[in-house]
Amino acid sequence: MEKLKVNEAACISCxxxxxxxxxxxxxxxxxxxxxxxxxxxxxxKEDAINAIEGCPTGAIGYEEEKVA
Ligand code: SF4
Structure with a gap:
C-alpha cells in the first residue's frame, strides 16, 4: 500500500x-x-497526481508504507 505524504522540510506553506x-x-x-x-x-488518485504536480517544491509524493 502506498501512502501520500508531504515532506515537511520541503513544504513552503504556499x-x-x-x-x-x-x-x-x-x-x-x-x-x-x-x-x-x-x-x-x-x-x-488523479487528484493526488494533480496535487503532486502542482506543488511548487515537489514536497508531495507517495511513500511505501512500512510493514512492521
Ligand atoms: S503545494 Fe507543496 S509547498 Fe504548497 S502547501 Fe502543499 S505541500 Fe506545501
Missing part, C-alpha cells in the same frame, strides 16, 4: 494543495501541509 483539495490536505498541526486521509481512494 497552500496550493490545501486550496485545490481541502479534503485531502490541510494545515493541521503547524504551518506545513499534511495529508489528512490515511489512504487515497482509487477515484481520487
Amino acid at each position: 497552500g496550493a494543495c490545501v486550496g485545490m483539495y481541502p479534503d485531502l490536505f490541510g494545515f493541521v498541526n503547524n504551518d506545513t501541509a499534511e495529508v489528512i486521509v490515511d489512504n487515497i481512494p482509487e477515484d481520487r
Whole structure:
C-alpha cells in the first residue's frame, strides 16, 4: 500500500494543495501541509497526481508504507 505524504522540510506553506483539495490536505498541526486521509481512494488518485504536480517544491509524493 502506498501512502501520500508531504515532506515537511520541503513544504513552503504556499497552500496550493490545501486550496485545490481541502479534503485531502490541510494545515493541521503547524504551518506545513499534511495529508489528512490515511489512504487515497482509487477515484481520487488523479487528484493526488494533480496535487503532486502542482506543488511548487515537489514536497508531495507517495511513500511505501512500512510493514512492521
Ligand atoms: S503545494 Fe507543496 S509547498 Fe504548497 S502547501 Fe502543499 S505541500 Fe506545501
